Each structure stands twice: as C-alpha cells, then as structure tokens.
Amino acid sequence: MDLKGKRVLVIGTGIGGAGVAALLAKEGAEVLVLERNSFPGGKSATFERDGFRYDTGVHWVARGEKGPLGEISRLVGGDLRFRVMEPAIRIMVGGRSSDLTQDIDNQAELERVFDELGVLPENREGAREFFRDVMRPRTPEEMEELDGYPLSDYLTRFTQDPQFMLLVSGFIGMYLVISPKQASTGEFIMNFAGQVRERNLSYPLGGMGAIPQDYLDALCRMGGEVRYSAPVARILVEGGRATGVETDSGEIIRADIVISNNGIKETVEMAGRHNFPDDYLEMVDRLRLSLGVASVKYALDAKVVDHHFIYYFPTPDLLDTQVGLMCPVPSAADPSLAPPGCQLVLAGAPTTPYLDDPEEADSLCEEVMDKIENTMRYLFPDIDKHIIWKLRANTRYTASISGRRSGEVIGVAQNRHQVGKKRPSNSTPLEGLYLVGADAGGRGVGTEMAADSALNLWRLLRGA
Ligand SMILES: Cc1cc2nc3c(=O)[nH]c(=O)nc-3n(C[C@H](O)[C@H](O)[C@H](O)COP(=O)(O)OP(=O)(O)OC[C@H]3O[C@@H](n4cnc5c(N)ncnc54)[C@H](O)[C@@H]3O)c2cc1C
Incomplete structure (x- = not known):
C-alpha cells in the first residue's frame, strides 16, 4: 500500500505503538499517536525520583541492539544504545552460584557452569545434549511442530537433574513468564538460541523508557504528533471498517488506518464486539495471558549489590519465606540512572495477573513483595541500612500503566496454543x-x- 499522506492513528505509546508509529511516518504517513498516560512507554517507561531514574518494570533485554529494538531505531534514524555486560548474568540456584558469560554455548564455559551449579556427573551428557539440541539449525516445519510441543515434555527428554532444571526454569521464567508445562518449546528455543547466538544480553542507556522515547523522537522529527493524557474511549466503525476514534473528551478524529497498542481483548471492546465475527470473538475470549510480576525497587545510598543482573531461586527449605527472583541493577549498566555513589536495584517475582478479584490479587502481591524483601535481605544483609526510598509495585500498577484490566507482565501468553502461526495476527477482521x-x-x-x-505490521502495510 502507498502510505504517503495516509492518516494513521495509533492508540498507545508502548514499544509496539511507538515503534510502528515511527516506521509508518518514515513511509510518509501522517501519524498521530494518542496516549492515555501523561508519559510514554506503557510497561517500558522510566520515571525520575530524587536523582534516580527507575523503570516501571523489571527489565533486561535479550538481544539489545542486534534484536528488533535496535533494528527499529536504525530504520527510523534513532540513537538507541545498549550496554552489554560481562558476565551476562549471575545464577544463584539451589544454594550454588555461577556467572554465565555471554559465551554460554562455549563447551568449556558450559562445563564450568555445570561444575559450579552442581549438575550431577551422571546427568551431564543429557544437559550437554540439551544445549546442543537447542542451538542446532531447524527448518520452519520443525519449528512449527515445536511451537505446539509442551516445553516440560521437551526438557525431560534430556535430564531431570534438579540443578539443571532450576537453571533452565530460570530462563523460561524470565523469557516467557509462564510455567514450563504451558510454555511452547518452539518459542523457548527461538528465544534462548537467539540470545546465545547474538551474545548481546544488555540494557538500554537511559533506562527502558529510552526505547519508546527514541522511536517517538524520530516520529516527531518526521512530522508526526504525540498527544499525552489523551485516552481513546472507542474506535469508530462505519460500514464494516474502522474510520477513526472518539477520545474520552468526546473529540472525533478520523483516520484511514487505526492501530491499537491497547491489547487485543481491550481493542475488541473498544471497537464494539458486535462488529466482529463470532469465530474471532471466540478466539480472543479464549486467549490466555502471561503471569504478572510484583516488584520492589530500591534506591540505595551505596553500592550494595555486586552484580548487575541476578537470577536467584531458593533451596526448598527457604520457600516459605523467600521467592525466586530476577534482580537487575540498571545503574550498573548506566551509572547516570543513580546519583554518584548510589545504586538503583530492582527485584521482581512472578505472581497472578488477574484483577477479576482485585482484593485477592492485591493480597497475593503483598505476600510476594514481602518475600522479595526477605529474599533481598537474605542475599544482601546490609540492604535495609542503605535504603533512601523503596517502591513496591503490584500487578494492579502494571495494569494501570498499560491501560488494561489485567496486570500481566508480557501480554498474550506464549503457550503452545498461542505462538507462531497460532498467534493473533496484526490484522483484524x-x-x-x-x-x-x-x-x-x-x-x-x-x-x-x-x-x-x-516491524511485521510495518512490512504488512507497506506490502513488503
Ligand atoms: C514488571 C515487568 C517486567 C518485565 N520484564 C521484561 C524483561 O526483562 N524483558 C523484556 O523484554 N520484557 C519485559 N517485560 C515485558 C515488556 O515490558 C512488555 O511485553 C512490552 O513492553 C509490551 O509492550 P506493548 O507494545 O505491548 O505495550 P504496553 O507497554 O502494554 O503499552 C500500551 C500503551 O497503550 C496505552 N493505552 C492503553 N489504552 C489506551 C487508550 N484507551 N487510549 C490511549 N492509550 C492507551 C497505555 O497507556 C500504554 O502506554 C516486563 C514487563 C513488566 C510489567
């Protein structure tokens, strides 16, 4: 399609909305973005408080500038930069620990990690075979088959070594934020192999909010417009096609193309369920969402955490008071995110995202956040002495920043019924x-x- 002069309206400045807005402006479209919040980025936003710049989420980025985040920035003439750190990640599982470098497909590195984590000698060959199998090239047909294969069944083909399972479960938890039983093997393999191949696990300079901001800056340089505190109330549908939106303040804005970054379930409601065929509604209603994450953000007056990114899972005897958590230290990657001598530390753990019963979800999150704090005290006994401020963020908070009913961490879950060819498409009926x-x-x-x-929607619309 020739996009020159087409009026495009984008609802939301999450990474998806901001990214496609800039890409379409590059094609000559007239792009207007409406954002309900007073800030950009949705789940990937960064706020300032007392000289610290902290993320709304608890993030680290799998492929940095070599992945699609960097690709969009380059395509739209942006200046997004990531810092790659070594070792890539400190793994602390089952009472043992090891530093994973960006080189984990290197055989010697892998043996060191197995030694340090205590993978049993009799289980080593299975564990090695797992890494070989994950990294081997596959045809699209093989990948499609693996997309529909349960990850828990795939894993147990190799070994059930407890330490190996904890190591791999950490990656599943961090990538997909659903249980291995539900997770898609294809999606896991694609993510894991991609990260290992690119050797680029990293963090964006300026915080996670720098990513959507980079795209929106590019959009504005190309003549596009972003309006904040401008919630869309409904998508206008006339004669079976979307023709624009009505904002909360009652303003009608017409467009040739309407793009919603507001989640598939919410989008269907905003456009009116009666406008969609029954089979589409059934598909949307059946979609399951990923788990949520509750987090604690620490602004510290000293360097308390020695590593820049930790994955920790407690021994079984500690599970009553602790949780498995992901702990990034953004100020280690970008010192400008904290005042000199200080440290910004984030810690997050999975929990239920659903707000159908808000009280229950809140009280589960309270429990998880208490356990996060206990775990952080156990790992860093001095941490409480150094707190300037700390923030506890539950799944209701995630829902509020992304404008959705449910505070899921990722979006539509990457389970074996909802990935690859079975994932909802960019197009709607x-x-x-x-x-x-x-x-x-x-x-x-x-x-x-x-x-x-x-990127896929941009390709679809320009017909490439
Ligand atoms: C705690 C946490 C930890 C995470 N950790 C990681 C990680 O380590 N690595 C990683 O890669 N990803 C991680 N993620 C996931 C990642 O942040 C999200 O998957 C991604 O940012 C979602 O982007 P999106 O484009 O789908 O939109 P969203 O971020 O959901 O943004 C949607 C936007 O639309 C706006 N909007 C909604 N409704 C309206 C309306 N009616 N009118 C106008 N605007 C509207 C919202 O305000 C929002 O700005 C994490 C997320 C969270 C919450």
Whole structure:
C-alpha cells in the first residue's frame, strides 16, 4: 500500500505503538499517536525520583541492539544504545552460584557452569545434549511442530537433574513468564538460541523508557504528533471498517488506518464486539495471558549489590519465606540512572495477573513483595541500612500503566496454543483496524516481541 499522506492513528505509546508509529511516518504517513498516560512507554517507561531514574518494570533485554529494538531505531534514524555486560548474568540456584558469560554455548564455559551449579556427573551428557539440541539449525516445519510441543515434555527428554532444571526454569521464567508445562518449546528455543547466538544480553542507556522515547523522537522529527493524557474511549466503525476514534473528551478524529497498542481483548471492546465475527470473538475470549510480576525497587545510598543482573531461586527449605527472583541493577549498566555513589536495584517475582478479584490479587502481591524483601535481605544483609526510598509495585500498577484490566507482565501468553502461526495476527477482521504490541503479530522476549510486532505490521502495510 502507498502510505504517503495516509492518516494513521495509533492508540498507545508502548514499544509496539511507538515503534510502528515511527516506521509508518518514515513511509510518509501522517501519524498521530494518542496516549492515555501523561508519559510514554506503557510497561517500558522510566520515571525520575530524587536523582534516580527507575523503570516501571523489571527489565533486561535479550538481544539489545542486534534484536528488533535496535533494528527499529536504525530504520527510523534513532540513537538507541545498549550496554552489554560481562558476565551476562549471575545464577544463584539451589544454594550454588555461577556467572554465565555471554559465551554460554562455549563447551568449556558450559562445563564450568555445570561444575559450579552442581549438575550431577551422571546427568551431564543429557544437559550437554540439551544445549546442543537447542542451538542446532531447524527448518520452519520443525519449528512449527515445536511451537505446539509442551516445553516440560521437551526438557525431560534430556535430564531431570534438579540443578539443571532450576537453571533452565530460570530462563523460561524470565523469557516467557509462564510455567514450563504451558510454555511452547518452539518459542523457548527461538528465544534462548537467539540470545546465545547474538551474545548481546544488555540494557538500554537511559533506562527502558529510552526505547519508546527514541522511536517517538524520530516520529516527531518526521512530522508526526504525540498527544499525552489523551485516552481513546472507542474506535469508530462505519460500514464494516474502522474510520477513526472518539477520545474520552468526546473529540472525533478520523483516520484511514487505526492501530491499537491497547491489547487485543481491550481493542475488541473498544471497537464494539458486535462488529466482529463470532469465530474471532471466540478466539480472543479464549486467549490466555502471561503471569504478572510484583516488584520492589530500591534506591540505595551505596553500592550494595555486586552484580548487575541476578537470577536467584531458593533451596526448598527457604520457600516459605523467600521467592525466586530476577534482580537487575540498571545503574550498573548506566551509572547516570543513580546519583554518584548510589545504586538503583530492582527485584521482581512472578505472581497472578488477574484483577477479576482485585482484593485477592492485591493480597497475593503483598505476600510476594514481602518475600522479595526477605529474599533481598537474605542475599544482601546490609540492604535495609542503605535504603533512601523503596517502591513496591503490584500487578494492579502494571495494569494501570498499560491501560488494561489485567496486570500481566508480557501480554498474550506464549503457550503452545498461542505462538507462531497460532498467534493473533496484526490484522483484524475489521478493515482499517490493526493490532500492534506484545499481544499480536510478533515473537520473542517481551519488549522484543512488541518490537517484532511493529516491524511485521510495518512490512504488512507497506506490502513488503
Ligand atoms: C514488571 C515487568 C517486567 C518485565 N520484564 C521484561 C524483561 O526483562 N524483558 C523484556 O523484554 N520484557 C519485559 N517485560 C515485558 C515488556 O515490558 C512488555 O511485553 C512490552 O513492553 C509490551 O509492550 P506493548 O507494545 O505491548 O505495550 P504496553 O507497554 O502494554 O503499552 C500500551 C500503551 O497503550 C496505552 N493505552 C492503553 N489504552 C489506551 C487508550 N484507551 N487510549 C490511549 N492509550 C492507551 C497505555 O497507556 C500504554 O502506554 C516486563 C514487563 C513488566 C510489567
């Protein structure tokens, strides 16, 4: 399609919305983005408090500038930069620990990690075979088959060594934020092999908010417009096609193309369920969402955490008071995110995202956040002495920053019924209405899936 002069309206400035807005402006479209919040980025935003710049989420990026986040920035003339750190990640599982370098497909490195984590000698060959199998090239047909294969069944083919299982479960938890029983083997393999191949596990300079900001800056340089505190109330549908939106303040804005970054379930409601065929509604209603994450953000007056990115899972005897958590230290990657001598530390753990019963979800999150704090005290006994401020963020908070009912961490879950060819597409049955973001049209880890969705929608619309 010739996009020159086409009026494009994008609902939301998450990574997907911001990314596709800039890409379409590059094609000559007249792009207007409406964002309900007073800030950009949705789940990938960064706020300032007392000289610290902290993320709304708890993030690290799988492929950095070599993945789709960097690709969009280059395509739109942006200046997004990532810092790759070595070792890539400190793994602390079952009472043992090891530093994983960016080189984990190197055989000697792998043997060191197995030694340090205590993978039993009799289980080593199975563990090695797992890494070989994950990294081997596959045809699209093989990948499609693996997309529909349960990850827990795939894993147990190799070994059930407890330490190996904890190591791999850590990656599943961090990438897909669902249980191995539900997770898709194809999606896991694609993410894991991609990260290992690219050797680029990293963090964006300026914080996670720098990613959507980079795309929106590019959009504005190309003549596009972003309006904040401008919630869309409904998508206008006339004669079976989307023709624009009505904002909360009652303003009608017409467009040739409407792109929603507001999640597939919410988009269907905003456009009116009666405008969609029954089979589409059934598919959307059946979609399961990923788990949520509750987090604690620490602004510290000293360097308390020695590593820049930790994955920790407690021994079984500690599970009553602790949780498995992911702990990134953004100020280690970008010192400008904290005042000199200080440290910004984030810690997050999975929990239920659903707000159907808000009280229950809140109280579960309270429990998880208490356990996060206990775990952090156990790992860093001095931490409480150094707190300038700390923030506890539950799944209701995630829902509020992304404008959704449910505070899921990623979006539509990457289970074996909802990935690859079975993932909702960028297109909808309504002419002129498209979806972008982690819910539809992409693959990858969280933010990268949202960016991949933006790239795929851009390709679809320009007909490439
Ligand atoms: C705690 C946490 C930890 C995470 N960790 C990682 C990680 O380590 N690595 C990783 O890659 N990913 C991670 N993710 C996932 C990743 O952040 C998301 O998958 C991704 O950012 C989703 O982007 P999106 O484009 O789908 O849109 P969203 O971020 O959901 O943004 C949607 C936007 O639309 C706006 N909007 C909604 N409704 C309206 C309306 N009616 N009118 C106008 N605007 C509207 C919202 O305000 C929001 O700005 C994490 C997420 C969270 C919450």
